[in-house]
Amino acid sequence: MMQSLVQGKSLILSVAIIIVLSILAVLLPEHLSELITRIVIFALFATAINIQVGYTGMMPLGQSMFFGLGAYGYGLLCIKAGLPVTLAFLSGLLLSTAMSVIIGYLCLRGDSMTFGLLHIAFNILLATLANKWISLTGGDQGLTGVPRPAPFSGTVSFYFFVLAVVLVCYIFIKVTLNSHFGKVAEGLRENEERVRFLGIDNKRFQLVVLMLSGLFTGVAGILWAMLQRGVFPTYMSLILSAEGLMMCLIGGMFTFLGPSIGAAVVTIIGNFASSYISEWQGLLGVIIIFCVIGFRGGILTKRRTLSGR
Amino acid sequence: MKGGKSVILKTVDLVKDFGSLQAVSYVNLEIEEGEVRAIIGPNGAGKSTLLDLVTTRSRPSGGKVYFKGREITHLPSFEIASMGIGRCFQVSKLFPELTAFENIQISSISKSGKVYNVYSSMNGTMRREVTDILDSVGLREMTDELAGCLSYGDQRRLEIGITLGLQPSLLLLDEPTAGVSRAEGHQLMGLVKNLAVAKSITVVFIEHDMDMVFKYAERVSVMHLGQVITTGTPEEIRNDETVRRIYLGETES
Numbered sequence: 063m064m065q066s067l068v069q070g071k072s073l074i075l076s077v078a079i080i081i082v083l084s085i086l087a088v089l090l091p092e093h094l095s096e097l098i099t100r101i102v103i104f105a106l107f108a109t110a111i112n113i114q115v116g117y118t119g120m121m122p123l124g125q126s127m128f129f130g131l132g133a134y135g136y137g138l139l140c141i142k143a144g145l146p147v148t149l150a151f152l153s154g155l156l157l158s159t160a161m162s163v164i165i166g167y168l169c170l171r172g173d174s175m176t177f178g179l180l181h182i183a184f185n186i187l188l189a190t191l192a193n194k195w196i197s198l199t200g201g202d203q204g205l206t207g208v209p210r211p212a213p214f215s216g217t218v219s220f221y222f223f224v225l226a227v228v229l230v231c232y233i234f235i236k237v238t239l240n241s242h243f244g245k246v247a248e249g250l251r252e253n254e255e256r257v258r259f260l261g262i263d264n265k266r267f268q269l270v271v272l273m274l275s276g277l278f279t280g281v282a283g284i285l286w287a288m289l290q291r292g293v294f295p296t297y298m299s300l301i302l303s304a305e306g307l308m309m310c311l312i313g314g315m316f317t318f319l320g321p322s323i324g325a326a327v328v329t330i331i332g333n334f335a336s337s338y339i340s341e342w343q344g345l346l347g348v349i350i351i352f353c354v355i356g357f358r359g360g361i362l363t364k365r366r367t368l369s370g371r
Numbered sequence: 372m373k374g375g376k377s378v379i380l381k382t383v384d385l386v387k388d389f390g391s392l393q394a395v396s397y398v399n400l401e402i403e404e405g406e407v408r409a410i411i412g413p414n415g416a417g418k419s420t421l422l423d424l425v426t427t428r429s430r431p432s433g434g435k436v437y438f439k440g441r442e443i444t445h446l447p448s449f450e451i452a453s454m455g456i457g458r459c460f461q462v463s464k465l466f467p468e469l470t471a472f473e474n475i476q477i478s479s480i481s482k483s484g485k486v487y488n489v490y491s492s493m494n495g496t497m498r499r500e501v502t503d504i505l506d507s508v509g510l511r512e513m514t515d516e517l518a519g520c521l522s523y524g525d526q527r528r529l530e531i532g533i534t535l536g537l538q539p540s541l542l543l544l545d546e547p548t549a550g551v552s553r554a555e556g557h558q559l560m561g562l563v564k565n566l567a568v569a570k571s572i573t574v575v576f577i578e579h580d581m582d583m584v585f586k587y588a589e590r591v592s593v594m595h596l597g598q599v600i601t602t603g604t605p606e607e608i609r610n611d612e613t614v615r616r617i618y619l620g621e622t623e624s
Contacts, residue, residue, distance in 0.1 A: 242480045242488040242496070249477040252466035259426070259464070260481045261453030261537060270487065 072318070080229065087221045096289075099221045101329045103285045106228045108309035108321035109235060110278035115307065116315030117239055118271045119251030121178040124185025125279055125306050127165070130192060130298025132158040132280030134199060137208045137293035142198075147211050154284045155277060162276020163269065170265050170272075174254075185303055192295040204294035208287050224285050231278050236318060238274065247271060301343070308346055312353050378437075379404040379541055379573050380425065380456075385434035387420055387597075394420045396597035397434070402541070407567050407574045409584040411608075412594035413617060418577045419461060421594070422543050426451055426458050438541070453481070457534030461545040461577075463526045467519030471510050471529055474518050475501045478536025501536070507569075508532040508562060524555045531563065535570075542567075544576035548583055556580065560587045585609065593617070 083102070087095040107129060114120040136154035139145040145153065169180040192199050199205065209215075214223035238244055249257045250264060258264045287293045296302065305328055313324025328346060335342040380402040387395040395417045402408055410418050423429045425436050427448050436444045443451050452458070466474050479497045480486060505511050508528040513521060518529055527547060534542060547563065548556030560576075564587050567574045578584050584591055585605040592602040595617050601608070608614055 237492075238489045240492050241490055242485045242493060245473065245493050246477055246480055246486050248469060248473070249466050252468055253464050256464040256466065256533070257477070258449050259452050259458050260478045260533065261449050262481050262486055263447070263449050267486065 075319075076232075080225065083225065084222070087218055087225075092217050095221055096217055097329070097333055099217075099224050099289055100333075101326045102221075102224050102228050103282050103289065104306075104309065104325040104329050105322035106231055106285070107279060107282035107306055108313070108325040109232065109318075110275050110282060111306045112310045112315055112321040113235065113239070113247075113275045113278070114271060115310045116317075116320070117244065117251060118247040118268065119254075120268065120271070121174065121307075122181050122272075122275070122303075123178045123307070124181040124183075124300070124303045125275070126300070126302035127185045127188045127298045128158040128162050128276045128279040129283035129286065129302065129306075130188065130293075130295075131161050132283030133287035133293045133297045134192065134205075135280075136284040137205045137287050138198070140209055141205055141207060147209055151284055155280050158280025158283065159273055159277040162279070163273050166269050166272035166276070170268055182300070182303075185298065185300060189295060189298045189300070192298055199293075199295070202295065204292050206292040208291050208293060210288045210291070220289065224289070227281065227285060231281055235274075235278060239318065243270075305346070308350055311350055312346075376403040376405065378402065379439055380575070381437040382421075382425065383435045383437070385421070385424055385436065386432045387417070387424055387429065388432040393597050395424060395431075398594075398597075398599050400592065400599055400602075402573060402575055404540075404573055405567075405571055407564060407587060407589045408576070409588035409591045410575065410577045410594060411579070411581075411584055411591060416594040417597040418594050419545055422458065422545055422575075422577070425543065426456060428458075452537060455537065455540040457537050457539030457542045459530045459534055459542070459544045459547060461549060463530040465518040465526060465529055465533065467517065469518060470515050471505060471513045471518055471521065471525075471532075472501055472515060474529055475504050475532050475536045478533050479504075482537050504532050504535045507535065507566065509558075524551045524559070527551060527559060528562070531559075531566075535566070538570075539572060541573045541575070544574065546577050546579065548578065548580060553580075556583060557586075563587070 083098060087098055090098070111122060111125050114122050132154045135157035136150050139150040139153050140147065165184050169177045169184070172180070193201055195201075210220055211223060214220045239247070246257065246262060246267065250267060254264050257267075283297060286297065309324035309328050310321045311324065312327055313322065314320030327349070331345060331349075332342060335345055378401045380400070382398050382400045385395055385398040386393065398421060410421070412418055420429070424431045427443070427446060431444060434444070435442055438451070438454060438456060443454070466477065476493075476497055479500050483497070485491070502511070502514070505514055508531055510525060510528055510532060513525060518526065521529060531544070531547070542563070544563065548559050551559065560583055563574055563576070566572055576588075588605055590602060591605055591608045592599050593608060593611075593614050594600070600613060601611060603611070
């Protein structure tokens with residue numbers, strides 16, 4: 063009863079957010095609707111990361127590599143192989159998903175500390191490849207001329223394309239997190255050993271979580287490549303990995319929409335503060351310290367937590 | 372198959388070395404189906420380590436473990452759990468920020484084999500199974516309380532409840548009554564004993580409190596310095612010279 067009520071509320075909330083975003087995109091000047099597009103893409107990125115962080119209790123310190131893999135997969139196949147946009151989109155997804163399974167498998171060999179460190183190591187490795195394999199990726203110069211889907215090349219129409227794709231992803235993620243699978247994930251977050259002693263292969267389960275997270279991270283990466291009409295090594299930088307985690311922390315990782323709010327905060331601060339302060343990430347640091355020590359759980363906090371009492 | 376009862380758990384020459392220390396030393400243990408067995412012994416006798424070896428929480432240095440005739444020595448813990456061995460730990464391993472209901476729900480999901488079911492909503496699923504278990508461990512009132520906010524005694528009950536979701540045929544309890552009041556301890560052990568009878572679960576429990584042991588165990592195994600030195604009825608153990616010496620020796624030192 064309580065649960066369905068809450069879900070009803072969050073449905074209304076989601077619809078309201080979508081309507082407001084849509085109206086804003088049409089009414090606002092173009093550079094601001096582009097800002098909203100960026101927020102929506104990063105919201106998906108953060109939500110994908112949060113499947114691991116908030117729901118399963120894992121610490122993916124290098125998640126931007128799958129954002130970059132999706133983007134490079136899509137960009138390269140469009141430009142170098144001349145694939146149609148749809149096929150390149152699907153292949154980019156396949157690449158980021160498959161790599162998240164392979165890399166995930168290797169990262170899960172040890173304990174949770176090893177996981178985070180290996181994750182960073184792979185992130186650095188791939189970022190270096192993107193930077194130095196100039197004949198393929200263009201190095202610093204990146205790949206330019208990456209296409210958007212033909213009917214959505216304008217700023218506003220592309221915005222609606224992004225909104226639709228992200229919405230579909232959100233529905234998938236939400237359904238997954240509300241399922242049996244999602245409940246077991248929460249158990250894993252709370253006590254991995256207990257889950258193991260309840261007859262569940264914890265490593266295999268985490269691998270599936272990584273796969274899902276990698277899939278949706280890849281979607282975000284591809285959308286980003288489309289938005290920027292290019293792919294650059296910064297798409298898999300450690301800074302971006304860290305920002306993704308910050309979005310989860312700031313917005314509230316124990317809620318579904320928290321990371322999206324975090325994404326909005328981080329992106330907006332990045333957009334405006336960067337014109338005044340060159341080291342605007344320092345400001346993010348301050349906000350995180352405030353959120354972690356002051357809020358215990360970010361802007362959106364589930365009422366029902368032990369630490370929140 | 373001695374005496375008409377089958378052996379549910381058997382260890383053969385089970386050994387665990389920690390460096391030069393042999394924590395478990397050639398243990399041969401046979402637990403019969405349906406019995407309630409206590410394992411006693413002074414601190415450091417290797418009781419918890421023995422349970423760890425059976426559930427492969429740590430790897431044995433030698434020897435074999437059989438469950439229902441099948442060797443499980445090198446199976447991963449989760450596989451052993453899904454075969455029907457439930458484990459309760461000395462320090463409760465719960466899901467602190469989930470409700471008592473959800474704690475047991477996860478175990479029922481595992482039992483039903485729907486861990487990877489991504490598209491069926493959680494709402495109300497397994498309500499009956501979970502509520503039955505909450506009832507049987509006396510936590511019905513606490514259904515929506517967070518596990519981390521329960522009293523210590525209730526957490527011990529929930530720990531037992533979680534493993535019941537697995538519908539185990541063998542329950543391994545590590546000091547189920549440690550840290551709770553004597554009255555509550557008796558309630559807990561009474562509960563375990565009832566469950567053992569009602570759901571025909573075999574129970575092995577580690578216990579320090581001799582009153583509990585003599586009251587609830589059908590047979591008692593005594594461990595000392597990594598070895599099982601004797602097994603017998605509570606009456607036999609009470610009158611055993613060696614056992615007396617070990618316990619007296621411990622009080623003296």
